[in-house]
Amino acid sequence: MPIDEATKLGRGVWLPQPELVNIYGAIIGDETRIGAFVEIQRGARIGALCKIQSHTFIPEGVIIEDEVFIGHNVTFINDIWPVATNEQGILLGAHDWELRETRVKRKASIGSGATILPVTIGQGALVGAGSVVTRDVADYAIVAGNPARFISDIRERRIAAATTRET
């Protein structure tokens, strides 16, 4: 079943294509919207009023706070030394590796096509589309590139945009 019974869906969660997602053991906050072809794993926690767009993958160890925008085709990482088997050639089980956590703080936005290593992404920050984020992102920072680097502060951009409109 694409959404298992262990998943806790908040009030008013909206999934336009519930047959085309794979969500198991996750916690999803109120009024969050989740697109098609999304996988959210056991132990992932998504806040309220988030948008999780199509094709995105959110594994165990990822905590997304309220009012966060996660674009299309965003991939989170929770294992920085992934292997299929151990030195004896035995397939690794669910607990045979070290979980690394990621937190995306309130009102942050992650652009489509981004890859997010285990980091903290600050409140109101913006990760540019197609970026690979390898280090923590400060509150309100705009970052972009591979690896993602600081571009500017989003609060300055908004002031500049408002000023331009007025003149």
Added chain:
Amino acid sequence: MPIDEATKLGRGVWLPQPELVNIYGAIIGDETRIGAFVEIQRGARIGALCKIQSHTFIPEGVIIEDEVFIGHNVTFINDIWPVATNEQGILLGAHDWELRETRVKRKASIGSGATILPVTIGQGALVGAGSVVTRDVADYAIVAGNPARFISDIRERRIAAATTRET
């Protein structure tokens, strides 16, 4: 339903896995092929004789002309300042943001894994696999990288390849 009634499918459109796509309100031209795990949104327009490969996302505001190749896992962007909620903490609706358009001209090819910001991609151009395209691409240009930069003119490459074969 994975393909809604508002979608206009041209003659001879081929979808090998119609149960595994999410297409709504889009216009698809004659004889175009569309792979699995593809999402095409309301207002997107795809020309005739295109190949849209698996895992690709095409939102509103994207116009793809005839005979275009879109690789696997290509992500188009139509919102360069994405947010989940407004300043009052209310989830944004369908019209609370600025749509930015993308046009992919005739016979262009976009490599798999590319991310395309709102730009124009010229006729016969080639976007390398895994690129992040942040600026317009000239007709017949080959671009690659993050951000994508001009590599060469595809017409010169074809002449070089033909010459090599003859000698």
Added chain:
Amino acid sequence: MPIDEATKLGRGVWLPQPELVNIYGAIIGDETRIGAFVEIQRGARIGALCKIQSHTFIPEGVIIEDEVFIGHNVTFINDIWPVATNEQGILLGAHDWELRETRVKRKASIGSGATILPVTIGQGALVGAGSVVTRDVADYAIVAGNPARFISDIRERRIAAATTRET
């Protein structure tokens, strides 16, 4: 049907979401695990004891040896000059282009979000998340970036990690 009859599944292959994959004409080795939203094409060969994570695309011409880890949202390329139609404007068929092969050797790991051009990836090598691999990767090499470049030898990292733990 998401897994066609021409596919040869080894003993103990595990697909937690068989309704949400698209696998046709492929060969899958014993005890390999395959996630949701994965497409594996005719002619692709996957070894035993591999992990193929969600959203990954494996086309014809890709050979994956035993005990390989393929992360989420990994895209392999088998056509470096993709086009939709020929010069006469006719849609290309299955054999109208040059297949380029990729081999991923035993115990290699490919990070999530990576794009792999037609290359050989060496035994025990590690491709960093979000990388675009354009050249062969040596045995036990760690590579990362777009284009991916050599970072270090994974055997040295493991010795360093072991030493740190002991002191």
